[in-house]
Amino acid sequence: MVEIEIDENACVGCGSCVDDCPNDVYEMDEAKNKTKVVNADDCMACLSCHEICPAEAMEHKNIHVAKRLYIDRRVNDILNKII
Numbered sequence: 001m002v003e004i005e006i007d008e009n010a011c012v013g014c015g016s017c018v019d020d021c022p023n024d025v026y027e028m029d030e031a032k033n034k035t036k037v038v039n040a041d042d043c044m045a046c047l048s049c050h051e052i053c054p055a056e057a058m059e060h061k062n063i064h065v066a067k068r069l070y071i072d073r074r075v076n077d078i079l080n081k082i083i
């Protein structure tokens with residue numbers, strides 16, 4: 001499972017990560033005006049939030065790149081004709 005850490009000292013509470021995440025991993029903590037992780041299990045490690053954060057306030061750990069198991073034979077046929 002991906003682990004997400006938010007540096008509360010760095011977070012400026014802009015909410016961009018909340019709006020940007022397709023899987024609703026974050027919510028704003030209105031009292032603190034900081035984002036918080038509420039649904040880390042659904043993080044697919046796209047790192048879109050990481051790219052968009054203006055404060056570089058988040059860190060993602062325990063990311064494993066998925067092995068490519070599916071092979072489209074039509075693509076392979078085309079590649080074999082080209083190369």
Ligand code: SF4
Binds near residue numbers: 026044
């Ligand atoms: S890496 Fe992607 S899925 Fe995970 S919290 Fe960020 S935007 Fe959401």
Ligand code: SF4
Binds near residue numbers: 010
């Ligand atoms: S994008 Fe960064 S600065 Fe903005 S709320 Fe999220 S963690 Fe905080």
